[in-house]
Amino acid sequence: MTLMPTGRPRLAGKVAVITGAGSSGPGLGTGKAASILFAREGAQVLLVDRNAQAAAETEAVIREEGGTASVLAADVTLASDCAAIADAAIARYGGLHILFNNVGITGPGGPTDVEESVWDNVLDVNLKSMMLTTKYAVPKMIDAGGGSIINMSSIAGVRAGSGAASLPYSASKAGVIGMSETMAVHLGRDNVRVNVIAPGHIYTPMVGGTMEPQTRERRRKAGPLGVEGNAWDIAYAALFLASDESRWVSGIVLPVDAGLLAATPLAMYTRIREGE
Numbered sequence: 001m002t003l004m005p006t007g008r009p010r011l012a013g014k015v016a017v018i019t020g021a022g023s024s025g026p027g028l029g030t031g032k033a034a035s036i037l038f039a040r041e042g043a044q045v046l047l048v049d050r051n052a053q054a055a056a057e058t059e060a061v062i063r064e065e066g067g068t069a070s071v072l073a074a075d076v077t078l079a080s081d082c083a084a085i086a087d088a089a090i091a092r093y094g095g096l097h098i099l100f101n102n103v104g105i106t107g108p109g110g111p112t113d114v115e116e117s118v119w120d121n122v123l124d125v126n127l128k129s130m131m132l133t134t135k136y137a138v139p140k141m142i143d144a145g146g147g148s149i150i151n152m153s154s155i156a157g158v159r160a161g162s163g164a165a166s167l168p169y170s171a172s173k174a175g176v177i178g179m180s181e182t183m184a185v186h187l188g189r190d191n192v193r194v195n196v197i198a199p200g201h202i203y204t205p206m207v208g209g210t211m212e213p214q215t216r217e218r219r220r221k222a223g224p225l226g227v228e229g230n231a232w233d234i235a236y237a238a239l240f241l242a243s244d245e246s247r248w249v250s251g252i253v254l255p256v257d258a259g260l261l262a263a264t265p266l267a268m269y270t271r272i273r274e275g276e
């Protein structure tokens, strides 16, 4: 049994790819927070985003702090771009150990009004993209002796959400869970771990831009902890799953949600109504 060396950055010697490493607005998205955190912990980080300017803002923060990162503009729905991501990790940093599939979008539509084009787009961006990035990253990880893949789902992939229905979002995030479990089983003998994070109602630019203050407050109160979550809460969970500290963890769905999935609606009803 080798003991983990102490005092060493938790991702020293690792090369990480993070998709959606920019942010969809001012402030901190989860890809941006994870990129900054992974770099602080010694990883060399390839910052993938279709919005190169947003990813460049993340790169500037990391460089300012003395970390190592660079931007790759790519659309993760395209197979050719996903192949280029894996190749760039090898060309720039000589290996690939961590893939954080963080990109995700939402789109409207309930059972009777969902539009086919919205369905196809959300499923492509949220689910197909993870199949594609993984397909090209795994051979590089195997070359490196193993790796860790972290796929971003949501509590919406486990339970129906509040607010307006998004059938494509829920279906894509549930799909992430099923796909990741299968990947974990079939990549285990290659020492490639695959895990899922299911965030609760976190406050990030993706939702913050359009949200009424009372909705924000209701989201906070819906969690048993009663504390608003943010991108750092997710980034720290991803850091654990990326690091060798989780070397015996694969195929799990980790809710990071202030306890929300543990509660029945009635358990939280009065707390939400009465402002506790």
Ligand SMILES: NC(=O)c1ccc[n+]([C@@H]2O[C@H](COP(=O)([O-])OP(=O)(O)OC[C@H]3O[C@@H](n4cnc5c(N)ncnc54)[C@H](O)[C@@H]3O)[C@@H](O)[C@H]2O)c1
Pocket (backbone or CB within 6 Å): 019, 020, 021, 022, 023, 024, 025, 028, 029, 030, 031, 048, 049, 050, 051, 054, 074, 075, 076, 077, 102, 103, 104, 105, 125, 152, 153, 154, 155, 198, 199, 200, 201, 202, 203, 204, 205, 206, 207, 231
């Ligand atoms: N915010 C929440 O409450 C919440 C809750 C649960 C899960 N999530 C999930 O967390 C993840 C990130 O959320 P966020 O709020 O930080 O998002 P964000 O919108 O701030 O960041 C997403 C980034 O992905 C990039 N992107 C979008 N489509 C892309 C594509 N095709 N190719 C490459 N890059 C692309 C965007 O340019 C953006 O920079 C998503 O998967 C989301 O579904 C968010």
